[in-house]
Amino acid sequence: MTAQRIDGNALSQQLRAQVAHDTAALKAQGLTPGLAVVLVGDNPASQVYVRNKVKACQDAGLHSVLEKYEASLSEADLLARVQALNNDPSIHGILVQLPLPAHIDAQKVIEAISPLKDVDGFHIASAGALMTGAKGFWPCTPYGCMKMLESIGYSLKGKHAVVIGRSNIVGKPMALMLLQQNATVTICHSGTQNLKALTLQADVIVAAVGKRNVLTADMVKPGAVVLDVGMNRNDEGKLCGDVDFEGVSQVASYITPVPGGVGPMTITMLLVNTLESAQRALSEK
Ligand code: GUN
Numbered sequence: 263m264t265a266q267r268i269d270g271n272a273l274s275q276q277l278r279a280q281v282a283h284d285t286a287a288l289k290a291q292g293l294t295p296g297l298a299v300v301l302v303g304d305n306p307a308s309q310v311y312v313r314n315k316v317k318a319c320q321d322a323g324l325h326s327v328l329e330k331y332e333a334s335l336s337e338a339d340l341l342a343r344v345q346a347l348n349n350d351p352s353i354h355g356i357l358v359q360l361p362l363p364a365h366i367d368a369q370k371v372i373e374a375i376s377p378l379k380d381v382d383g384f385h386i387a388s389a390g391a392l393m394t395g396a397k398g399f400w401p402c403t404p405y406g407c408m409k410m411l412e413s414i415g416y417s418l419k420g421k422h423a424v425v426i427g428r429s430n431i432v433g434k435p436m437a438l439m440l441l442q443q444n445a446t447v448t449i450c451h452s453g454t455q456n457l458k459a460l461t462l463q464a465d466v467i468v469a470a471v472g473k474r475n476v477l478t479a480d481m482v483k484p485g486a487v488v489l490d491v492g493m494n495r496n497d498e499g500k501l502c503g504d505v506d507f508e509g510v511s512q513v514a515s516y517i518t519p520v521p522g523g524v525g526p527m528t529i530t531m532l533l534v535n536t537l538e539s540a541q542r543a544l545s546e547k
Contacts, residue, residue, distance in 0.1 A: 263484060263485065263512065263513060263514070263515065264511060264512065265488070265510070265511045265512075265513075265514040265515055265516055265517040266414075266515065266516050266517075267516075267517060267518070267519055267523075268410045268413065268414060268489075268516055268517070268518045268523065269519075269522065269523075270406075270410065270518060270519075270522055270523040270524055270525060270526045270527045271522050271526050273409065273410060273413050273527065273530075274526040274527055274529075274530040277409065277530050277533075277534065278318070278321070278322050278530055278533060281322045281324075281530075281533045281534060281537050282321075282322040282323050284537055284541075285322055285323040285324055285537060286323060288537070288540055288541065288544065289323065291544065293540055293543070293544050294323075294324070294325045294352070294540075295324045295325065295354050295355075295536050295537050295539070295540035295541075296324065296325035296326065296327070296352045296353045296354050296355070296536075296540070297315070297316075297319050297324060297325070297326045297327075297353070297354070297355040297356075297357065297381065297532070297536045298326070298327050298329065298347045298350075298353045298355070298356050298357070299312050299315050299316055299326065299327070299328050299329070299357050299359065300329045300331070300340070300343065300344070300347075300356070300357065300358045300359065301328065301329070301330050301331070301359045302331045302332075302333060302335050302340060302358075302359075302362055302363060302366065303331075303332070303333035303362075303363050304333065305361065308359045308360075308361075311359060312328060312359050313328075314529060315357065315529055315532060316328050318529045318530075318532070318533055319533065319536070322533055324533065324536060324537070325352060327353070329343065331343075333363045334363075335363075335366075336365075337365065337366045337367060337370070337371070340358075340362075340366060340371055341370070341371065341374050344356065344358065344371060344374045344375055345374065347375075347379070348374075348375065348376040348379060351543075353379065354379060354381075354536055354539035354540040354543055355379055355381030355532070355535060355536035355539050356375045356376070356379045356380070356381070357381060357382050357532070358371055358372065358375070358382075372384045372385055373385060373386060377391075377398065377399075378539065378542070378543075379539060380398075380399050381399055381402075381532055381535035381536050381539055382399070382401065382402065382532070383398070383399040383400050383401035383402065383405070383435070383535070384401065384430070384431065388400075388401075389430070389434075389435070392435055392438050392439070393438055395442060399535045399538075399539070400435065400439065400531075400535070401431055401432070401435045402527075402528045402529070402530075402531035402532045402535065403431065403432050403436075403470075403491060403524065403527070403528045403531075404432055404435045404436035404439050404468075405439070405531040405534075405535075406524055406527025406528050406530060406531045407436060407439075407468060407489050407491070407524060407527070408439050408440075408443075409527060409530075409531070410489060410518060410523075410524070410527060411466070411487070411489075414487075414516055416466075416487060416516075418440060418443035418444060418445040418466065419443065419444040419445070420444065420445075420446070421445050421446070421465040421466055422445070422446045422447075422448070422463055422464050422465050422466070423437075423440040423445040423446070423447050423448070423464065423465065423466040423467075423468070424447075424448045424450060424460055424461050424463070424464035424466070424467050424468070425437045425440070425447065425448070425449050425450065425467075425468045425470065426450045426451075426457070426461070426467070426468065426469045426470060426471055426476060426477065426504070427450075427451065427468075427469070427470035427471045427472075427491070428449055428451045429470065432470040432491055433449060433451070433468075433470050434449070436468050436470065437449050440466070440468075445466065448460055448464070452471075457481070458480070458481045461477065461481040461482060461483075462481060462482070462483055463483065464482075464483060464486055465483070465485075465486055465487065466486065466487045466488075466489070467482065467486055467487070467488050467489070468489045468491060469488070469489070469490050469491060469492055469503065469504035469505050470491035470492065470504070471492060471504050472492055472493070472494065472504065473492070473494065473504060474492070474494045474496065474502060474503075474504065475504075475505075475506045476492070476504040476505070477490075477504060477505045477506065477510060478506045478509055478510065479506065479509035479510050479512055479513050482510050482513045482514055483513075484513050485514070485515045486513070486514050486515065487514065487515060487516045487517075488505055488510055488514045488516070488517045488518070489517075489518050489523075489524060490503035490504055490505040490507070490517070490518050490519075490520050490523055490524065491503070491504065491524050492504030492505065492520060493520065493525065501520060501521050502520055503518075503519075503520030503523070505517070505520075507519060507520070
């Protein structure tokens, strides 16, 4: 079997066009969705990420502001900025880029963001909303994975989904989203014994560990759907995921490539969440 690729760039383009369309409609009603991106320090990877987020907003017609601060910014000053953005009616989404400098308590900053503007979905209130099925924002990367499954018309009902990785940002929310769609979900992690025995039972596998070749062809049931959230470099310095793409492509029915798979979907879902936040603000006026 040669797996079909799920193209994250193409799906992103479609979804971003829809965001641009809906943003224009909202603007016609006098409201421009706005995202504030806050970057503290000069982490090179973070600088690229925030630039891409701001550009994606601009391309879709959203208002965006990038606030950049020196690494020496105090926690109190950052909390004050977050509070000001919470109170700013032109801002519907607030994203504080992680990681933050070591002297700042990242969780404290995340909890300072209004859950109504928590478009990253990292606030405890957002996590609780996802867990209970209440209204809230879903973390962008696993939300993007769900959109990818939806794009191939995949029904999760009764299927066995195996998530490899248990981070608060990807693994845990991913498992909850799959469960909400009535999959039977197994969460695997670094302490899991005999990972292969579990992945071989899976109809859907999400690899979100941050380590190359966590999933190889011998670990995949023929016809399984494989989503690769990993972002690593191979020996030649080329971007690669957690999955042995060439090998697993021979066994799976669908697979997401790296690059061009889940990656672009993360920013796309950030736009979707920001638009939705603005739509909620308008409907509650
Ligand atoms: N750092 C790496 N990915 C992310 C993300 O999705 N959101 C934030 N806030 N920081 C990140």
